[in-house]
Amino acid sequence: MDCEFYFTDYYRGREWEECRLLARSPDRAQWTRKLCATCPVPAIRRANRCPNMILRARIRRRWLVQRRVEVEAYCVLSEQIVAEPMVGCGRCHEQRPGAVGA
Numbered sequence: 001m002d003c004e005f006y007f008t009d010y011y012r013g014r015e016w017e018e019c020r021l022l023a024r025s026p027d028r029a030q031w032t033r034k035l036c037a038t039c040p041v042p043a044i045r046r047a048n049r050c051p052n053m054i055l056r057a058r059i060r061r062r063w064l065v066q067r068r069v070e071v072e073a074y075c076v077l078s079e080q081i082v083a084e085p086m087v088g089c090g091r092c093h094e095q096r097p098g099a100v101g102a
């Protein structure tokens with residue numbers, strides 16, 4: 001699993017799996033490992049490793065049957081919701097040494 005929030009513990013046959021991003025969410029009881037196949041978090045983290053971006057996730061139903069993980073991002077530096085988590089807020093890139101316009 002290539003997600004930093006996926007946790008598993010197989011110590012002595014315990015077989016515990018969880019999504020730590022959803023651990024504080026009221027949806028955590030609905031989580032199954034099958035949701036990881038369509039979760040956008042690994043792709044977001046590969047595209048944008050900004051340390052100022054905080055991700056929040058929740059499980060949403062689509063068409064009354066299909067469940068998906070929805071992700072919302074918040075930037076601590078600019079103190080705003082990030083519309084495109086794959087790109088970021090844009091302000092953090094200005095702060096990086098050697099960035100254009102810095």
